[in-house]
Structure formats: C-alpha cells, structure tokens
Amino acid sequence: MKRYSILNNLEKCFFCGKPAECIHEVYFGTANRQISIENGFCAGLCHKEHNLSHNSVHSNRKMDLKLKELYQKEYEKTHTREEFIKLIGKSYL
Secondary structure, X not given: OOOOOOXXXXXXXXXXXXXXXXXXXXXXXXXXXXXXXXXXXXEEEOHHHXXXXXXXOOOOHHHXXXXXXXXXXXXXXXXXXXXXXXXXXXXXX
16 A cells, blocks of 8 residues: 555655655554555655654654654644544544
C-alpha cells in the first residue's frame, strides 16, 4: 500500500522542511504501523528529525506526542474521537 499523509507532503520533512529521507508512521508498533499506513498517519522526515539526534521523534517524547496530537486533531475533523480510539486504542488529546 502506498503511504500518504493527512497532514504533510511526504517529500518534505514535517519539522524542518528539508527533503524527507524517510517516512515515519506516527502511531508505530506492530498493530498501529499498518493502521497508520492505511489512514495517512505518516510524516515525511529527514534523518535528523527521525532518529539521528537527541531531539528526533524517536528520542524526544514531546516531539513524538506533538505528532500524535496533531494527527489525531486532523483525523477528528472528519471522524469522531470514538472512531479514533477504535483505531489506535487511546486518545492523545
């Protein structure tokens, strides 16, 4: 399945705008990775913002939660919170 994002152009880093070098599934883990791919919960990231610095989304919990909150808010523009919780298992808002 082709990945897409409900929030950003996957060709540019969500945080810094540089060319994206990877695609990050916002809600990761065994079960949620596929759900993220199917629902557009993906963000284009450069390597630095993804996992090559102490401030990357995989190392900085605040950064990780910011993405989770933003994607949930965007999803809830066209869906209910209950639908989101059924998909992901909990709310980040």
